[in-house]
Amino acid sequence: MSPRARTALIAGNWKMHTTQATARDLARAVADIAAAPGVADAVDVLVAPPFTALAAVADVARGTPVRVAAQDMHWADTGAFTGEVSPVMVAELATHVILGHSERRHGFGETDGDVNRKAHAALAHGLVPIVCVGETLAERDAGKTDAVVARQVDAALEGAAPDEAGRAVVAYEPVWAIGTGRACDPAEAGRVMRLIRQRVAAAFGAPAADAVRLVYGGSVTPDNAAAYFADPDIDGALVGGASLKADAFGAIIRAAAVAPGAPAPAGARKEQPT
Numbered sequence: 001m002s003p004r005a006r007t008a009l010i011a012g013n014w015k016m017h018t019t020q021a022t023a024r025d026l027a028r029a030v031a032d033i034a035a036a037p038g039v040a041d042a043v044d045v046l047v048a049p050p051f052t053a054l055a056a057v058a059d060v061a062r063g064t065p066v067r068v069a070a071q072d073m074h075w076a077d078t079g080a081f082t083g084e085v086s087p088v089m090v091a092e093l094a095t096h097v098i099l100g101h102s103e104r105r106h107g108f109g110e111t112d113g114d115v116n117r118k119a120h121a122a123l124a125h126g127l128v129p130i131v132c133v134g135e136t137l138a139e140r141d142a143g144k145t146d147a148v149v150a151r152q153v154d155a156a157l158e159g160a161a162p163d164e165a166g167r168a169v170v171a172y173e174p175v176w177a178i179g180t181g182r183a184c185d186p187a188e189a190g191r192v193m194r195l196i197r198q199r200v201a202a203a204f205g206a207p208a209a210d211a212v213r214l215v216y217g218g219s220v221t222p223d224n225a226a227a228y229f230a231d232p233d234i235d236g237a238l239v240g241g242a243s244l245k246a247d248a249f250g251a252i253i254r255a256a257a258v259a260p261g262a263p264a265p266a267g268a269r270k271e272q273p274t
């Protein structure tokens with residue numbers, strides 16, 4: 001089995017859960033799992049606490065393999081935007097930022113244009129954007145999955161340089177699979193991943209398409225994780241509910257570490273943005 005082309009990424013989206021104290025505890029447990037032999041070299045582990053716990057978790061994560069993400073941000077550096085958090089602020093504490101999560105798109109009216117502005121701001125501030133895309137159940141039933149995903153990918157990355165597109169992460173998260181226990185069939189998730197990689201190749205070239213990490217999200221559990229990671233085009237997972245329990249999240253991380261082709265020998269691993 002040849003090594004994976006890209007290092008696996010397992011990201012936990014804690015959504016509006018955890019206090020500073022419980023976030024610290026969870027981050028410590030995740031750090032122990034991420035540092036374990038066989039895991040540290042094979043999987044990049046990321047946690048996305050709520051804004052109020054970002055500093056606490058960044059403190060815990062310092063000196064460990066765990067990286068920290070914000071769950072959203074505004075695109076402006078500063079300004080009169082009550083309640084918002086800027087890329088400058090996020091970059092003090094995090095290396096990544098989740099953008100365009102379906103709960104932002106559908107619950108808070110975030111548009112493709114907003115996601116694009118945020119992605120540019122993230123890249124300009126050295127943050128890795130984790131751009132979430134995915135169709136609703138109505139769109140899937142209407143046969144619009146590919147068109148919706150292609151539109152969201154194109155719009156999010158429009159205007160980026162090829163190396164910037166290659167640094168990004170795209171999370172394919174069918175809306176109907178998020179938090180429902182109804183996970184997408186791994187073969188179908190793999191098919192959509194290949195569509196996304198083709199869109200990136202068409203817009204930014206083969207090197208960007210080879211570098212961009214594509215992760216699946218939607219009811220990933222310890223029981224179904226390995227089936228996704230067996231697909232060479234699925235580079236990991238964005239995990240919601242199961243990331244709130246260290247045992248479950250750890251099992252998903254370990255599934256990525258032992259997936260076919262992982263870990264890549266150190267010399268063959270492509271550099272991933274930190």
Ligand code: PEP
Nearest residue numbers: 178179217218219240241
């Ligand atoms: C998510 O919130 O991005 C997500 C995938 O949630 P869950 O794993 O709970 O479906």
